[in-house]
Amino acid sequence: MNHIHSYYSPNDLYNKIIEGLNKIGKDLSMLTLDDLQPVDEFHIRGDTATKELITLSNFKPDMHIIDVGCGVGGSTRRLSHETGCSVTGIDLSNEYIDTAKRLTQLLNLQERVKFHATSALTLPFDDNSFDGAWSIQMNMNIEDKPAWLKEVYRVLKPGGRAILYEVCGNKNTPVYFPVPWAQDSSMSFLVPPEPFRDIITSAGFDIEVWNNKTELARNAFAHMTEPVGEPNLPELGVHLLVGNDILTKAYNLHRNLDEERVSLIETVAVKPVN
Numbered sequence: 594m595n596h597i598h599s600y601y602s603p604n605d606l607y608n609k610i611i612e613g614l615n616k617i618g619k620d621l622s623m624l625t626l627d628d629l630q631p632v633d634e635f636h637i638r639g640d641t642a643t644k645e646l647i648t649l650s651n652f653k654p655d656m657h658i659i660d661v662g663c664g665v666g667g668s669t670r671r672l673s674h675e676t677g678c679s680v681t682g683i684d685l686s687n688e689y690i691d692t693a694k695r696l697t698q699l700l701n702l703q704e705r706v707k708f709h710a711t712s713a714l715t716l717p718f719d720d721n722s723f724d725g726a727w728s729i730q731m732n733m734n735i736e737d738k739p740a741w742l743k744e745v746y747r748v749l750k751p752g753g754r755a756i757l758y759e760v761c762g763n764k765n766t767p768v769y770f771p772v773p774w775a776q777d778s779s780m781s782f783l784v785p786p787e788p789f790r791d792i793i794t795s796a797g798f799d800i801e802v803w804n805n806k807t808e809l810a811r812n813a814f815a816h817m818t819e820p821v822g823e824p825n826l827p828e829l830g831v832h833l834l835v836g837n838d839i840l841t842k843a844y845n846l847h848r849n850l851d852e853e854r855v856s857l858i859e860t861v862a863v864k865p866v867n
């Protein structure tokens with residue numbers, strides 16, 4: 594797991610984001626969620642997907658939700674801001690969690706949005722402690738998917754819903770590397786949708802919603818062309834999170850989607866009330 598931790602550990606991330614915001618002329622005292630969106634929603638279709646997931650979640654203001662693999666917390670903050678619920682985000686990366694906390698403070702959302710650096714495989718929370726769970730494009734880095742889902746199941750209250758938005762394999766996997774979540778095959782563990790569904794139900798969940806979002810992902814990346822020469826990167830973008838080869842990674846994701854090497858699944862899994 595160390596190489597995955599290193600991949601998601603850029604130096605001085607918070608200050609780089611602040612520098613980017615300053616360069617594009619944002620007033621830090623009036624910062625909005627949308628201002629941070631280019632860098633803090635690190636998943637396919639960004640805030641558009643997050644908003645769809647929020648609608649799907651039906652999470653309410655009195656709920657406490659866990660965001661497993663929250664990154665720098667863009668969708669964690671948006672979930673809380675738009676529903677009024679409290680959210681605790683966890684992530685393997687200390688650098689991301691430090692950045693997540695500081696950005697949350699900057700937006701004055703720290704009362705309802707908290708973060709901890711920890712692994713999804715050993716959640717430091719009691720059984721039945723959350724009303725809902727939310728996990729966005731983390732499973733690709735998880736080899737032991739049953740252990741991750743058993744942990745999510747354990748910390749959820751009976752009747753609690755887990756919203757998962759995850760990249761899976763497809764009929765022509767293996768994939769071209771690097772991709773946004775992995776520099777090489779040692780960091781990426783994709784299973785096709787049907788085995789993924791089986792792992793979720795084996796952990797004890799009932800599947801309430803199962804949407805294949807691959808076509809939308811394919812359309813979102815359709816414009817990507819093979820990068821040549823020095824990358825022309827924006828001041829604020831996910832290259833700050835995973836490196837300046839992001840355009841190659843996005844281009845490979847486009848090829849992987851086009852050639853049916855990866856797929857994208859959105860699902861709601863429910864912990865039954867026994």
Ligand SMILES: C[S@@+](CC[C@H](N)C(=O)[O-])C[C@H]1O[C@@H](n2cnc3c(N)ncnc32)[C@H](O)[C@@H]1O
Nearest residue numbers: 601634635636662663664685712713729731734
């Ligand atoms: C593609 S990013 C998505 C981040 C965030 N969910 C978002 O949508 O912006 C994948 C995240 O999974 C985290 N991650 C990978 N393996 C993990 C593990 N075992 N436990 C917790 N987080 C992990 C990474 O540190 C990274 O932040």
